[in-house]
Amino acid sequence: MARLADYFVLVAFGPHPRGSAEGQGQILQRFPEKDWEDNPFPQGIELFCQPSGWQLCPERNPPTFFVAVLTDINSERHYCACLTFWEPVEPTQEGLCTEDTAEREEEAGEGGPVGLSTAAPGPPGQLFAPKTLVLVSRLDHAEVFRNSLGLLYTIHVEGLNVGLENVVGNLLTCIIPLAGGSQLDSVEDGVRTISLGAGDRQVIQTPLSDSLPISRCSVALLFRQLGITNVLSLFCAALTEHKVLFLSRSYQRLSDACRGLLALLFPLRYSFTYVPILPAQLLEVLSTPTPFIIGVNAAFQAEAQELLDVIVADLDGGTVTVPECVHIPPLPEPLQSQTHSILSMVLDPELELADLAFPPPTTSTSSLKMQDKELRAVFLRLFAQLLQGYRWCLHMVRIHPEPVIRFHKAAFLGQRGLVEDDFLMKVLEGMAFAGFVSERGVPYRPTDLFDELVAHEVARMRADDSHPQRVLRHVKELAEQLYKNENPYPAVAMHKVQRPGEASHLRRAPRPFPRLDEGMVQWIVDQATAKMQGAPPAVKAEKRTTVPSGPPMTAILERSSGLHGNSARRLEVVRNCISYVFEGKMLEAKKLLPAVLRALKGRAARRCLAQELHLHVQQNRAVLDHQQFDFVVRMMNCCLQDCTSLDEHGIAAALLPLVTAFCRKLSPGVTQFAYSCVQEHVVWSTPQFWEAMFYGDVQTHIRALYLEPAEDRDPSQVCGDSLGPRDGAGLALAHVRPLGQVGEALTQEDERSALDVASEQRRLWPTLSREKQQELVQKEESTVFSQAIHYASRMSYLLLPLDSSKSRLLRERAGLGDLESASNSLVTNSMAGSVAESYDTESGFEDAETCDVPGAVVRFINRFVDKVCTESGVTSDHLKGLHVMVPDIVQMHIETLEAVQRESKRLPPIQKPKLLRPRLLPGEECVLDGLRVYLLPDGREEGAGGSRGGPALLPAEGAVFLTTYRVIFTGMPTDPLVGEQVVVRSFPVAALTKEERINIQTPSDQYLPDGLQLRSCTFQLLKMVFDEEVGSDSAELFRKQLHKLRYPPDIRGTFALTLGSAHTPGRPPRATKDKGPSFRTLSRNLMKNAKRTIGRQYVTRKKYSPPSWEHRGQPPPGDQEDEISVSEELEPSTLTPSLALKPSDRMTMSSLVERACCRDYQRLGLGTLSSSLSRAKSEPFRISPVNRMYAICRSYPGLLIVPQSVQDNALQRVSRCYRQNRFPVVCWRSGRSKAVLLRSGGLHGKGVVGLFKAQNAPSPGQSQADSSSLEQEKYLQAVVSSMPRYADASGRNTLSGFSSAHMGSHGKWGSVRAGGRSGGLSTDVGTRLAGMGPPQANGAPPDPGFLRPQRAALYIIGDKAQLKGVRPDPLQQWELVPIEVFETRQVKGSFKKLLKACVPSYPATEPGSASFLCSLEDSEWLIQIHKLLQVSVLVVELLDSGSSVLVSLEDGWDITTQVVSLVQLLSDPFYRTLEGFRLLVEKEWLSFGHRFSHRGAHTLAGQSSGFTPVFLQFLDCVHQVHLQFPMEFEFSPFYLKFLGYHHASHRFRTFLLDSDYERIELGLLYEEKGERRGQAACRSVWEYVERLSKRTPVFYNYLYAPEDAEVLRPYSNVSNLKVWDFYTEETLAEGPPYDWELAQGPPEPPEEERPDGGAPQSRRRVVWPCYDSCPRAQPDAISQLLEELQRLETELGRPPERWKDAWDRVKAAQRLEGRQDERGTPSSLLVSSVPHHRRSLGVYLQEGPVGSTLSLSLDSDQSSGSSASGPRQAARRSASALYGQFRTAESESRSYEGTLYKKGAFMKPWKARWFVLDKTKHQLRYYDHRVDTECKGFIDLAEVEAVAPGTPTLGAPKTVDEKAFFDVKTTRRVYNFCAQDVPSAQQWVDQIQSCLSDA
Secondary structure (H helix, E strand, O other): OEEOOOEEEEEEEEOOOOOOOOEEEEEEEEEOOOOEOOEOOOOOHHHHHOOOOEOOEOEEOOOEEEEEEEEOOOOOEEEEEEEEEEEEOOHHHHHHOOOOHHHHHHHHHHHOOOOOOOOEEOOOOOOEEEEEEEEEEOOOOHHHHHHHHHHHHHHHHHOOOOOHHHHHHHHHHOEEOOOOHHHOOOHHHHEEEEOOOOOOEEEEEOOOOOOOOOOOOHHHHHHHHHOHHHHHHHHHHHHOOOEEEEEEOOHHHHHHHHHHHHHHHOOOOOOOEEEOOOOHHHHHHHHOOOOEEEEEEHHHHHHHHOOOOEEEEEOOOOEEEOOOOOOOOOOOOOHHHHHHHHHHHHHOOHHHHOOOOOOOOOOOOOOHHHHHHHHHHHHHHHHHHHOOOHHHHEEEEEOOOOOEEEEOHHHHHHHHOOOOOHHHHHHHHOHHHHHHHHHHOOOEEOOOHHHHHHHHOHHHHHHHOOOHHHHHHHHHHHHHHHHHHHOOOHHHOOOEOOOOOOOHHHOOOOOOOOOOOHHHHHHHHHHHHHHHHHOOOOOOOOOOEEOOOOOOOOOOOOOOOHHHOOOHHHHHHHHHHHHHHHHOOHHHHHHHHHHHHHHOOOHHHHHHHHHHHHHOOEOOEEEEOHHHHHHHHHHHHHHHHOOOOOOOOOHHHHHHHHHOOEEEEEEOOEEEEHHHHOOOOHHHHOHHHHHHHHHHHHHHHHHHHHOOOOOOOOHHHHOOOOOOOEOOOOOEHHHOHHHOOOOOOOOHHHOOOHHHHHHHHHHHHHHOOHHHHHHHHHHHHHHHHHHHHHHHHHHHHHHOOOOOOOOHHHHHOOOOOOOOOHHHOOOOOOOOOOHHHHHHHOOHHHHHHHHOHHHHHHHHHHHHHHHHHHHHOOOHHHHHHHHHHHHHHHHHHHHHHHHHHHHHOOOOOOOOOOOOOOOOOOOOOEEEEEEEEEEOOOOOHHHEOOOOOOOEOOOEEEEEEEEOOEEEEEEEEOOOOOOOOOEEEEEEHHHEEEEEEEOOOOOOOOOOOOEEEEEEOOOOEEEEEEOOOOOHHHHHHHHHHHHHHHOOOOHHHOHHHHOOOOOOOOOOOOOOOOOOHHHHHHHHHHHHHHHHHHHHOOOOOOOOOOOOHHHOOOOOOOOOOOOOOOOOOOOHHHHOOOOOOOOOHHHHHHHHHOOHHHHHHHHHOOOOHHHHHOOOOOOOEEEEOOOOOOOOOOOOOOOEEEEOOOOHHHHHHHHOOEHHHOOOEEEEEOOOOOOEEEEEOOEOOOOHHHHHHOOOOOOHHHHHHOHHHHHHHHHHHHHHHOOHHHHHHOOOOOHHHHHHHHOOOOOOOOOOOOOOOOOOOOOOHHHHHOOOOOOOHHHOOOOHHHHOOOOOOEEEEEEOOOOOOOOOOOOOOEEEEEEOOOOHHHHHHHHHHHHHHHOOOOOOOOOOOHHHHHHHHHHOHHHHHHHHHHHHHHHHHHHHOOOEEEEEOOOOOOHHHHHHHHHHHHHOHHHHOHHHHHHHHHHHHHHOOOOHHHHOOOOHHHHHHOOOOHHHHHHHHHHHHHHHOOOOOOEOHHHHHHHHHHOOOOOOOOOOOOOHHHHHHHOOOOHHHHOOOOOOOOOOHHHHHHHHHHHOHHHEOOOOOOOOOOOOOOOOOHHHOOOOOOOOOOOOOOOOOOOHHHHOOOOOOOHHHOOOOOOOOOOOOOOOOOOOOHHHHOOOHHHHHHHHHHHHHHHOOOOOOOHHHHHHHHHHHHHHHHHHOOOOOHHHOOOOOHHHHHHHHHHHHHOOOOOOOHHHHOOOOOOOOOOOOHHHHHHHOOHHHHHHHHOOOOOOOOOEEEEEEEEOOOOOOEEEEEEEEEOOOOEEEEEOOOOOOOOOEEEEHHHEEEEEEOOOOOOOOOOOOHHHEEEEEEOOOEEEEEOOOHHHHHHHHHHHHHHHHHO
């Protein structure tokens, strides 16, 4: 029984002591005046009566009522019911409070709890003061309080004849029954009718259960005010300990909202600050750091908005505001969505019927009270689902004297599958849940609705989830029970209480509320107290029972674990492997091991492993041999590596007893246990894990104390065995039926859980004698103490590393040094955290500590012992003893480990595959030696077996090497059944495009922490994981070194430039001394001259110009010169005046003349430099040296072709109209139509586009206003005039003349803007180029008649966006063709997608090639190829028809280059030869400044821009043309792949830097001519190709049979294009085949295998896709025959003839045969068709002279490609040829030989050669070096006229005496020689003289 009310208080308005405008509350009277002993009077009631402050009011407001809640120091809540009414102020008060009335009125208007609409003004100047009646109670009966206070007010106002003292006295002495109606005998006990003596009657119903909250209608109101989503947010926020603030103008609403939110949290109790109504004076409470639920009047909303971390719920506005910095975790799915839908069904039943065609008649909606209970029922179900099975995770640590219970969070989260769930994690860590465990964990106590629900209804709830109606029915059933709890006897709920009349507050009250008679009230209270003392005390007889545990827990959502589902087959594999290990069948076990390690990703397989291993432990010990031990440790490591620090599945718990059981004998008396090999797991350093393990074991032992011996298990299973039916992690394995332990575990009936035992003991406890109780307490305490000792040992086993000097473990766990903080947190760093990082984050102090490993371990164990012993009630004496023991335990263990470590070092290491060292190129150096890795399959299915069959070469085990040039993997397949094939995958470091860390499911039998995926633009992917022996610091070092090599700080760090020099990459390069001095001087002076020239130029607008290579990536200096200046940012050394000779301009010119451009101009007949300088008027174009100092355009070559009529000084002005100053220059002329192809950058705004945009043709006056536009117009006119047919057509080359002569009836052809065109021309160029015209079949080139209408002399192809709004002008002879082109960033994006399509990095989801084709289409790569080919073909058409074309796209160095190169390739057969293609690339790509370094991101500065394969795209286009015209190209498809690979590889210097200017600046351009170098290093890719071509026909296309002057017009539709096999092919046998020295390994079948003297055996071998190089394994017939020929020659002791000579001779003979054969049989024509070509060749080779094929090589001196007629050929077979036929390689006559320097032709450098003087042949031959068999040239001594002393010339060796130079003068030229010293020079001269005199 309890008092209904503890205190009655009367509070009135009083003036503020400090005279402020506001008053304050004063307690006039309180009853009783003495505090109750059990309940002191709460302080601060006067604040809570008027939360907005005490203020006078000009009107009389109606009375208000609300209930405030005060919480005392003991967390007891006091409910203060406040009824406030207003009385006129007495004159004395008025006098005190006259000032600031207006202000107070305002405040009252704003802050008053009730609006003033119902208020009545008193007489003028009359003020009203509030007075409050307060009831203070510990019971929450708000309605009774409202009625009781209302009765007192009614008696006062209505003047009823009832004594107020009696009513107050009765109120204070009213006793009502406590909650818990279940123990009440009758209705009278549960329902109390009270009367306060004023003719009133009230019925008080006591709730049936005091644990269930009373909500009345508050929950339903909360949902109505805020809505479902907002309430769910508040619910989650309160549970996860956020701050919640309610705002409303109504205090009663605030109270209800807070009460409603608390009711939703049941069964958890809110334990933080809870103030439903906060007074204004206490608003600073809102800035408290702790969580709270507080209500505040909406008038103080402004204060609430300043709070940054408070969730504000506005009840009046229906909004919830969550600050940005606050994250409220949502409920785990599917509970969130299920709860949401059930709530909407409860709140809005009409929703389900809204769409029905025939809705049922109106459904009965629940009353508000009933709806309130239904909403609570939904949340009750939610908690039952969330916390289902929680009792299985309780650890009974002590039973007597009081239960001590701990909750195993990790096991609970793991079993529920919610380890990652933020919400549940925070709830379990919160204080509310801690209270829940201590309150509800008790095994023997009264139960309530929640206990029943969580124990018995879970299965039903899971079954109902998919049936909304059944869920609703369940909710209604629960709601009924909740409703019945609040209203147990609804029939008797009748109240009769007087109320005041309507508007009674407006009537003038006769008098103020009277002062009550204290004595009378006290007398009534004393009477009642005395009566109560006589009565027997009402003991609350609780009905306590054993709390049901319910079914074991299940996962909230059955997540399938993907590949590692718990299939019985996997478990079978695990069992078999373990049985093989223990039976000693190691080979069988090894085969199964990879499958077992994959299976161990699954939880069930890990459990299965633990159980199987348990079976092999006898007497807590299992001694293994070394191999068995390694297997067991490896499997344990694999199990543990996926465990987080939580050990959520109890796997570490299950393995803990095993790691101290399995061991091996190292030597007599020294045993190594498994724990020393499984320490590297984060779980062992997690305090929570050890606590959970400790409590689990303590529970097992405490349970064993109380079990009857008969019931007890086998003793061996009790002692710390964590895999019994209740394992140490608290998981009821016996009940988890699906996991397959049914047969092994004891059944539920046979054993009682620890909770059942504890419940029984708690029931018996009161009946035991004092001695017996004491004995049990002691036994339990001893059990806990002994376990603490046991765990101190266990922890030292797992925390002390085998080698305590190597404290990697302790560094990895930043924990051991400082674990107090970690102890409360479940979240720790994952295994992936870098060792190095965690080490670095330690403070210096901690570093010092962690070096002391034993000390750190002792501290860690001591903290653990302190915590668990204090919680488990171990006596302080025992605890002190433990602290003394711990250091000794640790020290003893360290001594044991020292012996183990010493002996373990003597063991032979595990045999890992031997590291295979890769072959390196000359000059390539290893930067990082092999790191052991596993190479994983990357989605290209051939490597892993795949659809085409073949072995699974990947995954492979081996090592990754980092060299200065490449990243190389070499290894062998991990699958032992594949064989011993070596797997090599490599790519150049410079080709790396993406590097990322990856997490990988381990492919093989190792525990591997981290992986790395490297992707290269050469279409290689290294997806690898580092072996366990590679520390993460080594892996990190590998990444850093790789990054350093990939992005050197400047271009000098690239492999091509460091090759052969001593310094390592990454070191700042020294000043380059190795350049030939003359060329360094030349380039230096060239730069100086350029600067001098620039000084004289005009200063023009500032704009972007490519920065110099050294300062790429730095912001341009503020004082940068004008656009065409040379940047002054050179090294100081290059700017100092040089002592060397200053080369004349003529020398500079000569150097330029030798460049590819100039050679090609001369070939095309575009003029020579001499003729240009003499300005021969007959030639329309001339070579202009205006840019020789790179002053006008830095990215153009030094010599340019411009119209003859344009002066050099005008070019400067013209260049300003174009981007990057790239003005139009001629790059090719058609030999047939004489049309020229020009190229330039895009136009600036002014210039031609501005001209064309003008409305009328500009008059001369206007043109002069913009001189540059005029210059440009003149320039274009000069270009048009230079074309022969237009200049000569009518003798007039003005615009008007041209237009009148050539304008016909048709509209002019070519501009997109020219609208409706008459005549037969259907589509214009622009539309066709933009791809919008009517397509031809197959994308075929247009009909020749297509281009016949009147043509412009010049078509300017420009970007559509740039030429927008251009109007065609009939007067112009040139015409703009706007086309849409893609940008380089689109090329980059497209290439990335193409890379992922060809090398996906993960296995395809769809079978077959569907996913590859989808990805390919998605990349749009082929569409870009199509566009390029389409534009090029149309330009070819225009040129072929006689019109010239200017390609003027973007900056003129990307797409422009692609188009002009393709156009020349298609139009001119010369460019389809090896020499011509080289010339084309050198001219258009290198000299005309394609930005190779920028597009290839060659340096650190370019890293962010990424790789843009513009050149590769061009090569792909060439490949597409090659496929369609295989007989038109001299080079093979391999040549294109070779260039594609090496343009990104940085092996050669050819494709470095962005322009000739930069190459000169670095001294690269003329270096090849000046530098002395040996055979080894080829600096230029062309030189390499040339050398290789002499040795092998790999770059040669045997089908080459060109038709003269053939213009190619390829099909360009996407359907006609093929994916280049460069992107898809792979050779795992040797890596990419483009480094020829590496690709040509040793010959495949060894010669010795053939029996001696026997005929060659059949050399059959299997060729695997993706492993072998098919061209090498199965060469084409011609290569095969040529190889055979060379082999036979070698066997005969002859020097093998060059393949090219043999091939040319065969072709010549074929042609000859074809001419002599009149009938023209198919075999006579080499070019007739490919099969005939091959067949005839084969026939010829077989029909040679009998018995030998030597006749083919008879004429070894025949010039290449000779097609001389028969007789002449016979004549050529001179004596020397016949002599050569029979001599051996050694029989060469060498009269005298040695090294001489020889000067090359004009402007070529001096080179050291090996000279041989042959007196027999009368020749002076020279070779590259001494052992070279190929003669590079000879001087016929018959032609020598004189030998004379010489003088040094430019570039000669400097260290040699001048007398060592001599000249040999022949009839043709003078040869300059230089010997190493004077005597050897004299010797040479004498030898040559004697040879001459002999002749």
